[in-house]
Amino acid sequence: MGRNKWLRLLEFICPEHLYEEIEGDLIQKFNRDVDKWGEKKARRRLAWHTVSFFRPGIILRNKFSLHIPSFHMLKHFFKIFFRTSLKNSGYSFINVSGLAVGLACSIFIILWVMDEVSYDDFHQNKDQVYKIMAHHTFPDGTQTYDNTPGPLAPALKGLPEVAESGRIIFRNQVLLQNENKSIYHKAVYADSSIFKIFTIPLLSGTTNQSSQDNNSIVISRKVAALYFKDENPIGKVFRVDNTFDAKVAAVFEDLPENSTLEFDFIIPYRIYAKTDQYNNEWGAWSGGVTYVKLHEKAKVEALNKKIHEAFTKPNIWVRWDPNVELFLHPMSDWRLHNNFTNGEQHGGRITYVTTFSIVAIFILLIACINFMNLATARSVSRAREIGVRKVVGAGHNSLVKQFMMESVLTAFISLFFALLAVHLLMPFFNELTGKQTRIDYTNPLVYVGLLGITVLAGLMAGSYPAVLLSSFKPVNVLKGTIAGLSGAGLRKGLVVFQFSLSVVLIICAIGVYQQIDYMRTKNLGFNKDDVFYFRSNADLRKNFDAFRNQVLQNPAIKVVGQSNDNPTDLLTSIVLADNAWPGKTKEDNIAFKSLQCDYDMLPALGFTFVDGRNFSREFVADSNNYIINEEAARSMRLENPIGEELVAPRKGKIIGLIKDFHSTDLKGRIAPVIIALRPEATNQIFIRYEAGRLEEAMEYVKDVYKKLEPNFPLEYAFMDQTFDRQYQDEILMSKLSTCFTVIAIFISFLGLFGLASFTTEKRAKEIGVRKVMGASVTELLSLVCNDFVKLIVLSLILGLPVAWWAVQKFLQEYEYHTEPGVSVFLITAFLLLFITIVTVSCQSSRAALANPVKTLRTE
Amino acid sequence: MAKEYLGEFEELVLTLVAALQEDAYGAAISEEIETKFKREVNLSAVHVTLYRLEDKGYIKSKMGGGTNERGGRRKRIFTITSAGMAMLRAMKETRLELWNMVPQLKMSGL
Numbered sequence: 001m002g003r004n005k006w007l008r009l010l011e012f013i014c015p016e017h018l019y020e021e022i023e024g025d026l027i028q029k030f031n032r033d034v035d036k037w038g039e040k041k042a043r044r045r046l047a048w049h050t051v052s053f054f055r056p057g058i059i060l061r062n063k064f065s066l067h068i069p070s071f072h073m074l075k076h077f078f079k080i081f082f083r084t085s086l087k088n089s090g091y092s093f094i095n096v097s098g099l100a101v102g103l104a105c106s107i108f109i110i111l112w113v114m115d116e117v118s119y120d121d122f123h124q125n126k127d128q129v130y131k132i133m134a135h136h137t138f139p140d141g142t143q144t145y146d147n148t149p150g151p152l153a154p155a156l157k158g159l160p161e162v163a164e165s166g167r168i169i170f171r172n173q174v175l176l177q178n179e180n181k182s183i184y185h186k187a188v189y190a191d192s193s194i195f196k197i198f199t200i201p202l203l204s205g206t207t208n209q210s211s212q213d214n215n216s217i218v219i220s221r222k223v224a225a226l227y228f229k230d231e232n233p234i235g236k237v238f239r240v241d242n243t244f245d246a247k248v249a250a251v252f253e254d255l256p257e258n259s260t261l262e263f264d265f266i267i268p269y270r271i272y273a274k275t276d277q278y279n280n281e282w283g284a285w286s287g288g289v290t291y292v293k294l295h296e297k298a299k300v301e302a303l304n305k306k307i308h309e310a311f312t313k314p315n316i317w318v319r320w321d322p323n324v325e326l327f328l329h330p331m332s333d334w335r336l337h338n339n340f341t342n343g344e345q346h347g348g349r350i351t352y353v354t355t356f357s358i359v360a361i362f363i364l365l366i367a368c369i370n371f372m373n374l375a376t377a378r379s380v381s382r383a384r385e386i387g388v389r390k391v392v393g394a395g396h397n398s399l400v401k402q403f404m405m406e407s408v409l410t411a412f413i414s415l416f417f418a419l420l421a422v423h424l425l426m427p428f429f430n431e432l433t434g435k436q437t438r439i440d441y442t443n444p445l446v447y448v449g450l451l452g453i454t455v456l457a458g459l460m461a462g463s464y465p466a467v468l469l470s471s472f473k474p475v476n477v478l479k480g481t482i483a484g485l486s487g488a489g490l491r492k493g494l495v496v497f498q499f500s501l502s503v504v505l506i507i508c509a510i511g512v513y514q515q516i517d518y519m520r521t522k523n524l525g526f527n528k529d530d531v532f533y534f535r536s537n538a539d540l541r542k543n544f545d546a547f548r549n550q551v552l553q554n555p556a557i558k559v560v561g562q563s564n565d566n567p568t569d570l571l572t573s574i575v576l577a578d579n580a581w582p583g584k585t586k587e588d589n590i591a592f593k594s595l596q597c598d599y600d601m602l603p604a605l606g607f608t609f610v611d612g613r614n615f616s617r618e619f620v621a622d623s624n625n626y627i628i629n630e631e632a633a634r635s636m637r638l639e640n641p642i643g644e645e646l647v648a649p650r651k652g653k654i655i656g657l658i659k660d661f662h663s664t665d666l667k668g669r670i671a672p673v674i675i676a677l678r679p680e681a682t683n684q685i686f687i688r689y690e691a692g693r694l695e696e697a698m699e700y701v702k703d704v705y706k707k708l709e710p711n712f713p714l715e716y717a718f719m720d721q722t723f724d725r726q727y728q729d730e731i732l733m734s735k736l737s738t739c740f741t742v743i744a745i746f747i748s749f750l751g752l753f754g755l756a757s758f759t760t761e762k763r764a765k766e767i768g769v770r771k772v773m774g775a776s777v778t779e780l781l782s783l784v785c786n787d788f789v790k791l792i793v794l795s796l797i798l799g800l801p802v803a804w805w806a807v808q809k810f811l812q813e814y815e816y817h818t819e820p821g822v823s824v825f826l827i828t829a830f831l832l833l834f835i836t837i838v839t840v841s842c843q844s845s846r847a848a849l850a851n852p853v854k855t856l857r858t859e
Numbered sequence: 860m861a862k863e864y865l866g867e868f869e870e871l872v873l874t875l876v877a878a879l880q881e882d883a884y885g886a887a888i889s890e891e892i893e894t895k896f897k898r899e900v901n902l903s904a905v906h907v908t909l910y911r912l913e914d915k916g917y918i919k920s921k922m923g924g925g926t927n928e929r930g931g932r933r934k935r936i937f938t939i940t941s942a943g944m945a946m947l948r949a950m951k952e953t954r955l956e957l958w959n960m961v962p963q964l965k966m967s968g969l
Contacts, residue, residue, distance in 0.1 A: 022906060024925065024932025025886035029902060031928050032890070049902045057907030 006050040013054065015061045016397045022058075026050060038534075052837070081406050084382070089377065092410075093755040095371050098747045099414035099457060102367030104421040105451060105743055108429055109360035111437045116353050119258045119335035125197045125293060128163070130328035130799055132290040135343045137323040138591050139769075140669075143573075144340035148326075150287030152209030153191065155311055161298035166191035168261075168365050169272050169288035171724055175712055176237040176265065177226045184715055185223060185264040189272035189288070197293040198261065202694075205250030215240075216249035224251045240267065242537065242711040257436050260334045282311075283319030292328070299327050311614075321575070321589060335620070346812060352733060359740050360493045362501050366744055369459035369494045370751030371407060376491055377758050379469050386469055387477035399470035407462025408455055415454045419742040433736055464490070495752070496795045499832065502741075502748045503799025504806060506828045508743040511807035511820050512734045518818040519678045519727055525629075525661025526567060527606035528723050532698070533686040534716040536562065540709040544679070547708050548600075552702040556693035562682035568723045570595060570663040570673065580647045581636050590635050592648070593663050598679035602627070604688045605719075612642040612656035615677045623677050624652030630660045632672035665726045666816040686719070741839040749839055752788065756843040760784060768852035780848040783842045792836050796829050803828075870950065872908045876918050884932040884934040885909060886925065897909060909937055916945030 011019055026049055033042035085092040120126060135145045148167070167190065174187035191206045194200070207218060213494050217238065224233040236248045239374070246267065255261060262447050269288075278284035329338075351586035389399060422439065430437055439445055491567070511805050540547060548560045565571055570593040578584065599615050610630060615622045626646050635642040641654045660670045689697035695709040698716075724731070760767075767780055775783075804820070811817040847855070865873065875891055876883040889905045892898055912918045923936040939947075 018906075018910070018935075020932050021885065021922070021935035024934060025889075025902060025906070026885065027930040027932060028886045028926075028928050029889070052901050053903040053906070055903060055907065057910065058903065061910065359875035 006047050010050055010053055011396065012063075012400070013059055015058070016395060018058070018061065022053060023527055024032045031376045056772040075673045077402060077405065078180065081409060088378070088381070088759070091374050091754055094750050095374060095410055095416065098367045098370045099411055099461070100417035100748050101743055101747055102364045102422065103414055103418035103454065103457065105363045105740060106360040106424070107422050107450070109356050110449065111439065112433060112435070113353050113357055115258060115359050115435055115437055116349060120260055120331050121751040122256050122259070123331065126331050126449065128294045128296065129197055129331040130292050131327045131331070131334065132292065132326055133328070135325045135340070136371035136591070137343070138589060139587060140590065142343035143538045143591065144343065146284070148287050149274065149282050149284055149316065149354060150276065151282055152311065153290045156290070156292055156307070159295050159303070159306060159310070161303045161306070163295050164193050164290050164293040165290065166197055166375060167269055167288045167290050168194060169269070170263070173715065175241050176223070176227070177242065177711070178236065181227055182711070182713055183226070184263055184713070187265050189269050191269045194291065197291050200255070201253045203253055204232075205248070206251050213270060215244055215246040215268070217246040217265055217267050218250045220249055220252055220254045222254050223264050236547050244271070253452045258804055268275055281319065287498065297342060300330070304328060323589065343616045349729070352729070357698045359505070359737070362505065363744050363747065366498050366501060366747050366809040370747060370754065371410070372464050373491050373494055374754045374758070375407070375465035376468055377755060379465070382469065383477045386472050387474040390474040391395065391478070396470050396777060400466045402458065402695055403444065403466035403469055404462045405801040407465070408458030411454045411458030411461065415450065433536060433732060434735035449678055477781060492791055495791050496576040496757070496798065498748050498751065499795030500793055500799035500802070502744050503796055503828060503832065504803045505737070505741040505744050506831070507800070507803035508806050508810070508825060509734070509737045510824050510827070511748060511810060512730070513632045513735055514818050514820065514824070515811060515814065516734050519666045519730070520724060522662075522679045524568070525607070525659050529570060530691045531605065531686055531688050531719040533566070533684050533714045533719060534714055535712070536683055537709060537712045540705070541680070541682070541713065543708050549702045549706060551687070551701055554697065556690045556697040557599055557687060557700065558690060559604035559688045561598060561604035561686045563595055563601045563684055564678070564682045565595055566684065566719070566722060567595065567661065567663060569665070569726060570671070574674070575646065576648055582644055583637060586643045589625065590672060592632060593673045595673060595675045596678040596681045597675060598677065598682060601686065602675070604686050607661065610657045610659055612654070612724040614656060621652070622655065624650045625654055625677065627656035627658060627675040628654055629673045630656050631658060631670050632674060635672045646674070648676065650676075667814050669815045730850065749835055752836065753839050753843065756784070756788065756840040759787070760844045764847050764855045767847045768855035771848070772856070777845070777848045781841050781844055785837055786842040788836055788840050789833060792832055796832065800825055865950070868907055869912060870903070871915055872905060873939065873943055873947060874910055876912075876937045879936070881936065883937045895925070913937070913941070916940060917946055930966065
């Protein structure tokens with residue numbers, strides 16, 4: 001009876017000292033079954049009996065650790081390991097460096113993923129905290145915003161499920177002045193209940209409402225240290241935004257890096273509420289973001305329904321529009337699942353997390369394949385050792401264990417180098433990702449993780465070689481008749497697999513890069529270059545004409561304009577009332593983007609007029625008039641919009657039509673925009689300077705600014721940089737994917753290099769004979785290259801469709817995207833083939849050039 | 860030891876080890892159970908029970924000889940220890956009937 005495959009598996013998992021008798025019993029039983037039931041049924045029963053031995057009572061009897069510690073065996077094992085490694089130092093180098101680079105990559109990716117996943121973990125009741133968001137359904141799709149009406153938060157508090165509720169208004173630049181220090185900070189207007197919703201520990205002072213009867217603010221430890229160093233900050237007075245004075249009531253611990261909420265100080269919500277005339281209005285969306293903390297057993301689905309019945313329907317729908325649905329968005333999703341497309345959660349940062357996790361696995365796999373290929377290819381050189389060991393009495397199991405341990409040991413040596421590399425490269429990685437990642441060696445999980453991944457890599461790499469090598473028949477091996485290249489088919493398959501992965505990675509990296517390049521250079525419909533902008537405050541707005549006239553005296557400055565928003569990223573949306581334009585139907589509740597600007601804003605940014613004219617100082621009526629873009633005209637269904645009446649919300653006429661422009665990133669469609677002339681409602685100044693004369697222009701603007709606005713420091717930004725920042729995730733993704741792709745290619749070719757040198761070594765005699773017979777060097781080179789080129793071509797054929805699919809999937813996220821041309825595929829193919837030929841040739845050329853006498857003489 | 864209990868199957872196997880003496884190994888015990896009790900047992904269950912009894916110190920084992928029927932593989936012969944004997948004896952008090960079965964089995968084995 002031949003050894004059946006189940007028995008072989010059983011041998012693998014069964015403790016060695018028990019295996020013999022179990023196998024014997026099984027065979028005995030089988031033989032008796034044959035007599036009793038016949039051969040066929042006996043075989044089935046044998047399989048069943050064997051499989052039933054895969055039970056904990058048997059498997060757990062493996063004494064993994066207790067088996068090795070025979071000191072002499074261990075010493076012997078290490079000796080052999082280091083001897084073979086040193087003897088073949090070239091291959092060992094390839095193995096260790098490949099695995100080390102693979103492990104280092106995986107460690108980086110794991111660190112990054114862990115950081116992303118740990119966002120907001122510092123909040124104690126993370127699973128009970130929710131943000132209220134709203135789906136707004138428009139004729140052209142559903143938009144999801146986190147703005148809520150002011151009265152929502154107090155009303156929610158009345159529901160039995162809600163333990164706490166609070167509102168936050170975020171402000172990016174708020175000026176804090178104390179004595180002669182005045183610096184912009186990120187600030188929030190917030191209800192004091194946020195301290196009960198979020199975990200923001202207070203260091204000193206109190207946030208009690210009653211102590212806030214006068215204007216009091218709560219500052220972070222960072223702000224306190226910045227202004228007061230070691231002094232007690234409690235009771236100190238700040239001037240906030242040069243509009244009101246506020247006393248410091250408390251100091252809170254800085255929010256950690258991995259927090260989705262970011263702010264440096266907190267102003268009472270009441271102060272904001274006073275300035276917002278619609279703050280008590282259910283139909284307005286100016287109340288800020290509403291947060292709730294639920295009671296432990298509250299059901300979210302039921303609560304969503306309840307909110308709909310209690311507030312959305314009776315309060316919001318009647319005053320706003322029945323196109324809104326509120327829902328709770330859990331804190332655990334704020335970081336990774338915060339993207340909504342057409343009312344459905346879709347994509348977001350989680351895509352990056354999964355993509356890079358897959359890439360990490362790919363890279364580790366590629367490194368492991370190197371190990372497998374080299375180990376099996378070079379099995380011949382160890383065949384004698386295996387033969388002798390078997391003759392002396394080593395069992396199959398102990399050989400498997402030996403080779404497994406060798407690969408695990410290699411993995412651990414690689415881990416050492418990987419950690420070294422991780423530490424050296426950490427500053428670059430942090431600069432790239434903008435995080436403060438480090439390996440926290442005090443965390444036991446880190447050790448578990450590192451050990452786990454290393455052992456996994458070692459086992460993955462060692463499993464196949466171990467099984468293959470230990471199955472050699474001693475008789476054949478010692479006679480020297482073993483087929484030297486056993487496992488060649490599988491090895492080829494693995495190389496193809498490896499390079500297919502590389503093909504996918506290369507093409508994806510190029511695809512991402514091309515898309516980003518496309519987005520950064522695409523004509524947006526206006527000119528974002530050579531423009532800087534800054535915030536304007538009350539004093540400057542009052543004296544704007546004087547400022548403008550003075551600034552324009554410098555020839556380096558071309559145009560000065562004002563607006564309330566940055567045209568690369570318009571935030572304000574408006575929905576117009578009935579009869580806002582001729583022919584508007586009830587269904588046309590389109591969300592228009594709105595931009596409010598002065599006379600010079602549109603020329604400053606180089607918007608192109610299709611029809612009509614810009615706002616002009618000569619027409620007084622222009623303060624009620626509008627300029628729209630082509631998309632707005634299309635969605636209003638106006639053939640000739642110029643001269644048509646428009647109520648938005650002032651009653652006026654459309655006087656200009658500008659070309660479509662991108663008012664958000666290229667993921668979104670071009671939006672309809674209505675531009676109004678409202679210089680008094682603007683808060684940003686845009687300055688176009690003569691290209692190349694930035695410094696001159698900047699110095700001059702700074703001087704004029706200081707004279708007219710002594711209270712606020714000038715903090716400027718460049719429009720093209722702000723624009724790029726919209727794509728910082730994509731740019732990071734592109735940089736990371738390029739890095740990882742280069743690494744993947746490096747490891748793949750390292751393996752190919754090893755295989756090529758091995759093949760050349762094996763075929764040295766053949767090459768010698770061919771040379772003697774008159775083959776030229778080129779013929780010899782192409783002979784060796786041919787095998788490898790075939791594999792690469794096969795990888796390309798397999799990898800290209802997958803890559804094409806992946807790139808298409810990525811590009812689908814963008815409304816405006818490039819079409820990956822044939823050139824991408826050609827470049828990839830050319831690149832891979834070129835490097836292959838170079839790698840293989842540089843190995844085989846030595847053999848091809850060598851004097852055949854040398855190779856043929858030895859026997 | 861007094862606080863140790865044996866499961867029904869453990870007790871059965873232990874008794875058989877005592878009964879079969881020099882012929883007590885996995886396959887033989889399972890066959891014995893199948894023929895004597897008309898009870899289908901899984902070979903692996905017998906083995907696991909034997910190992911467990913050995914852990915508890917009721918039986919000990921040594922490798923015996925192989926036969927052609929077993930493809931030359933050696934048997935592991937189990938013998939009952941005095942602790943195991945004491946355990947069985949203690950059980951005799953409560954399970955007189957079962958104890959009475961041992962000599963019968965012994966006879967049929969001879």
